[in-house]
Amino acid sequence: MGYCKFSKFDLLSLIMVFYVAHSENDAQILYDRVSLLSFMSGITSDPGNALATWNSSGVPVCKWEGVGCGKNRNRVVEINLSHKSLRGSISPALFDLSQLEILDLSGNFLEGRIPAEIGSLYQLQELSLSSNLLAGEIPAEVGFLQRLVYLDLGSNKLGGEIPVSLFCNGSSSLQYVDLSNNSFSGKIPLESQCELRELKYLLLWSNRLVGEVPLALSNSSKLEWLDLESNLLTGELPAKILSKMPYLKFLYLSYNHFSSHNGNTDLTPFFASLVNSSNLEEIEFAGNYLGGELPSIIGDLSTLVEINLDTNLIYGSIPPQIANLVNLTLLNLSSNLLNGSIPSELCRMGRLERLYLSNNSLSGHIPSAFGNMPHLGLLDLSRNKLSGSIPDSFANLLAASEGL
Numbered sequence: 001m002g003y004c005k006f007s008k009f010d011l012l013s014l015i016m017v018f019y020v021a022h023s024e025n026d027a028q029i030l031y032d033r034v035s036l037l038s039f040m041s042g043i044t045s046d047p048g049n050a051l052a053t054w055n056s057s058g059v060p061v062c063k064w065e066g067v068g069c070g071k072n073r074n075r076v077v078e079i080n081l082s083h084k085s086l087r088g089s090i091s092p093a094l095f096d097l098s099q100l101e102i103l104d105l106s107g108n109f110l111e112g113r114i115p116a117e118i119g120s121l122y123q124l125q126e127l128s129l130s131s132n133l134l135a136g137e138i139p140a141e142v143g144f145l146q147r148l149v150y151l152d153l154g155s156n157k158l159g160g161e162i163p164v165s166l167f168c169n170g171s172s173s174l175q176y177v178d179l180s181n182n183s184f185s186g187k188i189p190l191e192s193q194c195e196l197r198e199l200k201y202l203l204l205w206s207n208r209l210v211g212e213v214p215l216a217l218s219n220s221s222k223l224e225w226l227d228l229e230s231n232l233l234t235g236e237l238p239a240k241i242l243s244k245m246p247y248l249k250f251l252y253l254s255y256n257h258f259s260s261h262n263g264n265t266d267l268t269p270f271f272a273s274l275v276n277s278s279n280l281e282e283i284e285f286a287g288n289y290l291g292g293e294l295p296s297i298i299g300d301l302s303t304l305v306e307i308n309l310d311t312n313l314i315y316g317s318i319p320p321q322i323a324n325l326v327n328l329t330l331l332n333l334s335s336n337l338l339n340g341s342i343p344s345e346l347c348r349m350g351r352l353e354r355l356y357l358s359n360n361s362l363s364g365h366i367p368s369a370f371g372n373m374p375h376l377g378l379l380d381l382s383r384n385k386l387s388g389s390i391p392d393s394f395a396n397l398l399a400a401s402e403g404l
């Protein structure tokens with residue numbers, strides 16, 4: 001038999017191999033069907049009949065509502081049953097769908113735990129179980145999902161510590177991590193040998209996380225959105241980390257226990273760390289009891305649209321350089337220890353809509369030009385030591401100050 005010649009017999013066996021392979025593919029979709037039916041049997045209530053097509057005769061698996069198959073229509077690669085008001089629990093059998101790339105069960109009423117079997121979905125890229133009633137801990141096996149790009153477990157009843165494996169198993173491809181509005185405790189488990197180089201969104205707000213913002217986060221230099229609000233985090237404001245984040249857009253650190261540099265007396269390194277973040281739009285660090293003066297360098301963060309620094313221990317005067325923030329629409333400096341007079345330069349801020357300076361120790365007159373700011377709709381100067389009369393120009397304001 002020549003090297004490149006097929007006998008009739010060879011050709012036949014080739015066709016047979018092809019046939020066998022083809023029927024194996026058919027067998028795989030039957031296994032997938034069994035997994036989906038096991039998942040369905042864990043659903044106790046489906047008021048919108050989202051699963052009506054599932055297991056109904058004549059409807060192929062790939063046409064079931066919320067189910068997507070791959071190119072050859074022989075494997076299930078996607079399940080999206082978001083916001084279908086489903087009740088029940090997540091059957092571990094669902095995770096036999098070994099080719100699944102996208103799983104979105106968000107916005108239902110699913111209870112119970114996240115089964116550890118989830119770690120066998122090696123192809124999974126997007127996982128959203130947000131806004132359910134899931135409880136217990138995140139199984140460490142979630143860290144096995146090496147292709148995971150998008151992880152949203154926000155607004156559940158999950159707790160315990162965030163497993164180290166999640167951020168720390170091989171080179172992680174995670175871009176989006178949302179664990180917000182749960183009851184996670186312990187530290188943010190990003191150890192120094194771990195890297196999340198692709199990370200763009202880290203949303204951990206409303207948990208009970210403690211400790212400092214891990215230094216290893218400085219390797220996540222693509223970060224755009226960092227929300228650590230309403231936790232129990234401590235230590236100095238993470239200036240060293242933030243200075244490595246040129247794409248940062250939203251920074252929310254309010255309601256934690258952060259302090260400023262040099263024994264809670266110096267805010268300059270923090271603001272200085274943000275000068276190269278040329279997309280920065282919002283910073284919020286209200287309710288931290290941070291001390292120090294507002295440094296003039298704040299005026300260099302020229303892309304800012306909103307600043308919320310209320311309820312801290314910031315003292316000294318308001319730097320007139322704040323007026324350089326031409327796109328600012330909201331400035332909240334209420335409930336601090338600011339003194340001196342209100343700089344008349346603030347009147348240059350043509351886009352300012354809401355200005356809160358209440359509950360400080362500001363003195364002197366109210367600059368009359370405030371009344372001419374085109375978009376100012378809310379000005380709260382109450383609980384200060386201001387004197388003089390309310391300028392006539394204030395007739396132009398929609399809602400003027402109260403209780404001077």
Ligand SMILES: *[C@@H]1O[C@H](CO)[C@@H](O)[C@H](O)[C@H]1NC(C)=O
Nearest residue numbers: 036037038040041054055056
């Ligand atoms: C699927 O349909 C078959 C035939 O109607 C039925 O015997 C089986 O119980 C159904 N499975 C589920 C999970 O509803």
Ligand SMILES: *[C@@H]1O[C@H](CO)[C@@H](O)[C@H](O)[C@H]1NC(C)=O
Nearest residue numbers: 080081082102103104126128
């Ligand atoms: C799931 O479907 C909803 C509604 O159609 C859509 O908004 C959402 O982006 C989908 N989820 C994924 C992961 O594609």
Ligand SMILES: *[C@@H]1O[C@H](CO)[C@@H](O)[C@H](O)[C@H]1NC(C)=O
Nearest residue numbers: 140143144145146165169170
């Ligand atoms: C890391 O993931 C692999 C699978 O990709 C798994 O076998 C291994 O146990 C995981 N290691 C840890 C520490 O979780």
Ligand SMILES: *[C@@H]1O[C@H](CO)[C@@H](O)[C@H](O)[C@H]1NC(C)=O
Nearest residue numbers: 154155156157180181182206
């Ligand atoms: C937080 O989660 C609770 C349920 O645990 C939900 O009712 C609430 O709307 C969520 N909050 C936000 C801001 O999404």
Ligand SMILES: *[C@@H]1O[C@H](CO)[C@@H](O)[C@H](O)[C@H]1NC(C)=O
Nearest residue numbers: 192193195215216217218219
């Ligand atoms: C950043 O990653 C490198 C490895 O590329 C590592 O040596 C370094 O410790 C990491 N930085 C931090 C602050 O963890």
Ligand SMILES: *[C@@H]1O[C@H](CO)[C@@H](O)[C@H](O)[C@H]1NC(C)=O
Nearest residue numbers: 242243244272273274275276
């Ligand atoms: C900002 O960029 C300039 C020019 O590249 C550099 O000299 C400076 O050190 C950077 N500042 C920070 C806080 O990274």
Ligand SMILES: *[C@@H]1O[C@H](CO)[C@@H](O)[C@H](O)[C@H]1NC(C)=O
Nearest residue numbers: 301302303304325326327328
């Ligand atoms: C202010 O906002 C406009 C868009 O509304 C933008 O084009 C401009 O670059 C912004 N200015 C600064 C200094 O960021």
Ligand SMILES: *[C@@H]1O[C@H](CO)[C@@H](O)[C@H](O)[C@H]1NC(C)=O
Nearest residue numbers: 308310311332334335356359
């Ligand atoms: C401004 O700060 C005060 C607390 O001093 C708070 O009550 C108010 O809701 C804040 N306003 C905005 C818009 O953030």
Ligand SMILES: *[C@@H]1O[C@H](CO)[C@@H](O)[C@H](O)[C@H]1NC(C)=O
Nearest residue numbers: 311312334335336337359383
């Ligand atoms: C005024 O600020 C102090 C802290 O500086 C705070 O304790 C107090 O509750 C604030 N009062 C009002 C009415 O916001």
Ligand SMILES: *[C@@H]1O[C@H](CO)[C@@H](O)[C@H](O)[C@H]1NC(C)=O
Nearest residue numbers: 315316317338339340341363
């Ligand atoms: C503001 O308070 C500081 C102390 O924090 C004091 O040294 C300064 O004289 C005060 N300035 C005014 C104008 O009252």
